[in-house]
Amino acid sequence: MKSKxxxxxxxxxxxxxxxTQDELTTRLEEEGIEVTQATVSRDIKQLGLIKVPIEGGGxxxxxxxxxxxxxxxxxxxxxxxxxxxxxxxxxxxxxxxxTLPGTAQAIAALLDNTxxxxxxxxxxxxxxxLMVVKPKNAVKSVIDKLENLTV
Numbered sequence: 616m617k618s619k620x621x622x623x624x625x626x627x628x629x630x631x632x633x634x635t636q637d638e639l640t641t642r643l644e645e646e647g648i649e650v651t652q653a654t655v656s657r658d659i660k661q662l663g664l665i666k667v668p669i670e671g672g673g674x675x676x677x678x679x680x681x682x683x684x685x686x687x688x689x690x691x692x693x694x695x696x697x698x699x700x701x702x703x704x705x706x707x708x709x710x711x712x713x714t715l716p717g718t719a720q721a722i723a724a725l726l727d728n729t730x731x732x733x734x735x736x737x738x739x740x741x742x743x744x745l746m747v748v749k750p751k752n753a754v755k756s757v758i759d760k761l762e763n764l765t766v
Contacts, residue, residue: 617658620648624658625678632669633676663724668717679724692725696764703761705754710746712761719744733757 623646624639633639640655663679699718704711714722723739726746733753738745748754 620650620654621658621662623648624655624662624664628664628676628678634673639676665720665724674717692722692729693764695722695725696761697766700761700765703758703765705748705758708748708751708754710748710754710757710761712744712746714742714744716742718742731757731760 620643623643627633627639627642627646631642633642636652636655636659639659640650640652643650643655659676664676665679666674667677669675695718699714699722700712701715702711702713704713712719712722719739719742723737723744726734726737726744733748733750734757735747735749737747746757748757
């Protein structure tokens with residue numbers, strides 16, 4: 616059932632302008648797939664869907680870009696950091712990354728797919744990423760890695 620739902624979500628996002636989780640939930644129900652908003656939220660995360668600004672204001676969901684064969688994730692992340700990251704700061708074990716509007720979710724998705732030790736995960740808004748690091752004494756090494764991506 617989950618894979619069928621994921622296929623339908625990808626089809627809807629690719630062929631329609633889906634702006635919100637509620638809209639996606641409604642469209643799935645119209646297609647005969649009973650689902651809760653919480654499930655749709657998890658599916659969006661698992662599929663790596665990103666919200667991108669659209670002309671005229673607002674946002675819509677897009678499928679994540681498909682990597683080309685042998686794409687160097689580090690060089691892609693470095694490019695995105697150089698182009699989009701404005702500031703990196705921290706408090707205790709929380710790292711805050713400020714980005715240009717509309718780029719935080721894509722950068723957070725890249726960070727979530729790294730194999731960096733001590734990074735538990737990220738939460739992204741439109742222009743801000745919250746990264747949780749454990750243990751607290753690992754923050755400096757994580758900050759160093761992030762700052763190396765911006766130079």
